Amino acid sequence: MTTQMKHTFGLIGFPLEHSWSPSYFQNRFRELGLKTTDYQLFSIKSLDNFSQFLATTPNLRGLNVTIPYKQSILTYLDTIDPAAREIGAVNTITIERSGDDRELTGYNTDADGFALSADFSKHTNALVLGTGGASKAVTWALQKMGISFTLVSRSRYKNRAISYSDVNEAVMESHTLIINTTPVGMFPNTDDFPSLPYRCLTSQHLLYDLVYNPEITAFMKQGMTYGASVQSGLSMLHHQAELALKLFLDEG
Numbered sequence: 001m002t003t004q005m006k007h008t009f010g011l012i013g014f015p016l017e018h019s020w021s022p023s024y025f026q027n028r029f030r031e032l033g034l035k036t037t038d039y040q041l042f043s044i045k046s047l048d049n050f051s052q053f054l055a056t057t058p059n060l061r062g063l064n065v066t067i068p069y070k071q072s073i074l075t076y077l078d079t080i081d082p083a084a085r086e087i088g089a090v091n092t093i094t095i096e097r098s099g100d101d102r103e104l105t106g107y108n109t110d111a112d113g114f115a116l117s118a119d120f121s122k123h124t125n126a127l128v129l130g131t132g133g134a135s136k137a138v139t140w141a142l143q144k145m146g147i148s149f150t151l152v153s154r155s156r157y158k159n160r161a162i163s164y165s166d167v168n169e170a171v172m173e174s175h176t177l178i179i180n181t182t183p184v185g186m187f188p189n190t191d192d193f194p195s196l197p198y199r200c201l202t203s204q205h206l207l208y209d210l211v212y213n214p215e216i217t218a219f220m221k222q223g224m225t226y227g228a229s230v231q232s233g234l235s236m237l238h239h240q241a242e243l244a245l246k247l248f249l250d251e252g
């Protein structure tokens with residue numbers, strides 16, 4: 001009888017309270033018959049001891065990365081996929097090991113996860129709310145899809161953004177795709193939604209919320225009230241996780 005080596009994957013971030021990842025990946029490993037593979041949460045207060053963490057977790061073959069480390073993790077990697085480098089954020093790491101040597105490669109699956117999550121073919125102009133990490137992945141994907149975008153930020157002119165008070169009827173009319181990449185409306189603040197003139201929406205508009213908890217957000221409810229199509233962040237969440245799984249199993 002041969003003993004298979006155990007492989008561990010996991011999520012690093014801080015704090016990690018309501019993470020969806022362990023049950024998702026554990027179910028997928030079970031479905032794929034990977035009995036010796038597990039998935040753990042690694043709530044890490046700082047990346048200062050990241051090397052030591054890797055050394056003391058010898059079965060670790062891959063990591064998902066979440067807030068607040070998607071950008072600061074870049075300096076700890078040996079190789080960064082060109083797309084992740086352009087976006088400036090990594091949400092998936094593969095770890096190849098040979099004896100005590102390790103090779104860490106960083107990827108960003110949020111951008112492709114977003115591109116795969118909906119049909120954007122009717123849209124040529126997007127309004128992107130927020131200028132954080134998720135916004136960078138989304139705007140990278142929009143550029144690849146040939147969709148122009150305008151950023152909306154609480155700080156006017158940050159990354160050449162306009163402010164929420166600049167979003168008037170003409171702006172709403174000319175941007176049929178409106179994407180919320182801010183955490184506004186996320187559990188437990190489920191009654192909150194970005195401040196926009198929703199009355200200007202039409203049936204041509206798609207309101208896309210990256211927030212996935214709750215599945216129907218207050219932002220999406222505003223869209224539905226005014227006859228727009230809506231999309232939750234759940235599909236992107238699944239797509240980015242499946243892309244990460246593929247990287248883990250191909251290279252982990």
Ligand SMILES: NC(=O)c1ccc[n+]([C@@H]2O[C@H](COP(=O)([O-])OP(=O)(O)OC[C@H]3O[C@@H](n4cnc5c(N)ncnc54)[C@H](OP(=O)(O)O)[C@@H]3O)[C@@H](O)[C@H]2O)c1
Binds near residue numbers: 186236
């Ligand atoms: N569905 C998915 O697969 C998926 C993937 C990644 C992220 N997400 C979700 O996307 C959201 C953002 O994630 P992130 O990593 O980009 O976070 P982040 O880096 O913290 O950035 C969020 C941005 O939203 C804006 N913002 C923050 N608080 C705000 C507030 N109270 N009011 C208005 N705007 C505010 C800020 O932009 P300004 O300062 O320019 O206003 C900030 O840069 C989270 O809810 C996350 O769960 C979903």
